[in-house]
Amino acid sequence: MNKTVKWIFAVIGCAVALIVIAVIVLPMVIDVEKYKPQIQHQVEKATGRTFKLGGDLKPSIFPWVGIRLSDLHLGNPSGFEEQDLVSVESFEVRVKLLPLLSRTIEVRRFVVDKPVLVLEKRKDGKGGWEGLGKPAEKTAAQPKDLQTPAPRGEFPIKRLLVGEFAVTNGRILWIDHAGGTRKTVEDINLVLTDLSFDKPIGVAFSALADQQPVKLDGTVGPLGDRPGKSPISLKLAARLLDELEVRLDGRIDPSAAPPKFDLAVDVADFSPRRIMDRLGLKPPLETADANVLNAVAVALNLKGTPEAITVSDGRLKLDDSRATFSAQAGELTRPNLKFDLDLDGIDLDRYLPPPAEGDAGADTAPETPAASASQPTDYGPLRRLVLDARLKTGELKIKKARMQNIEVRVSARSGIIRLDPLKIDLYQGNIAGTGVVNVQQEKPSTAMHMMLNSVQAGPLIKDLMDRELIEGAMAADIDLNFKGEAPDLIRKTLGGKGNLQFTDGAIVGIDLASMVRNVQASFGLTRQPSQKPRTDFAELQLPFSITSGLFKTDATRLVSPLMRVLAVGKADLAGETLDFRVEPKFVATIKGQGDTTQRSGIMVPVIVSGSLTAPTFKPDLKSMLGQQLGQPLPDKEALKKMMPSEEDAKKNIEEGVKGLLKGLPFGSQ
Structure with missing residues (x-):
């Protein structure tokens, strides 16, 4: 019995000795260097690129099967500035041998040190990474009875344990010879901790992108016993340039069809201006x-x-503004979008470009036909777009104009874009409107309806244009339609009708009462008052129609306690010409304005002609004299004073309305 036991221990001792000898002696005896040419050949065959293994191969066998490689180089094709596509200074991996038998992978160490990836693009647009690798050669199919069926529904790895996983001191170089750009990401470090299936994996990443720091920390997982077949939790924090911090917290489910995600995204306070400056x-x-x-x-x-x-x-902070929002996006190739934004208020004047330096009214060179010609707009994306967008804003300031309680809804489908409704409160009144843009045809068509109610015109125009034109409560009901997108085509095709009404206001810059009180004042022969002229009125009505760019009004009238003014005529918006006749008429004595003569029904018509940018005004003297028939004739001297030359009359009537014209958009031209 004792002899048997001795033999058993002897056999065990020999086995242990053989293992020790194998572990210690074999790596020293085996010449692994002779396998380097074979390794290089197989890599070159698989990649189609030159491969060089310059350093030593250092294997280990038990209990950790491992290998350490150094000085690896995978080359670029010929014709590229950089010789290597990928290079690695050292690579080491150590895997425990015995657990592999039970489909358990235990990695003690997986380290890649100083990897360099060069992404180079030639002037002809070809990248060095293109064409990497070759299709694997087809092998003869084995008979079905010799094929080993893979187990269904079973993941090939039962368990994963990694002690150290790291990529250190990495570098990525991007070179674009066509664009003349060269970007570098260096000091790349990636460390994964607790790399397994049943624990959250720690992630620590850092790099310098063009000398600007980038960091990513957090956890991913657990991955589960069957990675890719169960939801994965994410909790990551990225910090860019020491300015921008983004946090992700949620889950992704790669097992769903299609894969799903549910994430909370939080971007902490940052300064876009400082980030741009850092870059x-x-x-x-x-x-x-x-x-x-x-x-x-x-x-x-x-x-x-x-x-x-x-x-x-969704919550958004933009300087002093706060907003909540939600959105949906489906069929992203179309796309199909739904969007809701509720903004407390914003001053857009702060975000607009500063006023241009120099004389804003300086003449500009006329646009030549060649300069105005452009490629036709591609409306294909708008025809495919499905949109339902709503916007609410408590307060809005733009071009110094202030608005409140803005509500807008824009929808689009099948190439028809609708604006309905548009609601705005402003200057003690409100605006309501709708609009439709049809882009189904080559040239878009647009129709809009706008209603204004009790809007105070004076403060609005003063804030918007910094001018004084007209005062009073403004109301309007306007329908317009046109085709095209070019200004010339819009003017030629513009049509519609409407009515503008001003009550209890004044026209600022012209004193019609003074101009029609007598001929001398009308033509500026008397001394002008020092204060700005104005024409007060109880009501100003401007009904109009537009057909093919021709604006017409047949009953524009101004009503005041002392006078009535009727204006009729037309304006060719395409040709930019004017043809109007203005007929003022007194309805009572105007003794309080310096005229002791009892006058009633005195008419001094004014003819407005010329262009939109350079209108001309002149009195209709014949009509004025006709109105004087039946009245006592003035003596010769008075008649001379009343009847200046036609040139003086024309000159002074134009000066009389100069202040008004300067207030119009075209008045500075």
């Missing part, structure tokens, strides 16, 4: 206020699939 870039827009775009934050929930995305509980 050495100019802001895309120069703003009137240099202090804007300094405080932005976003938070939202993102849910959906690669084909359909839903954004909910």
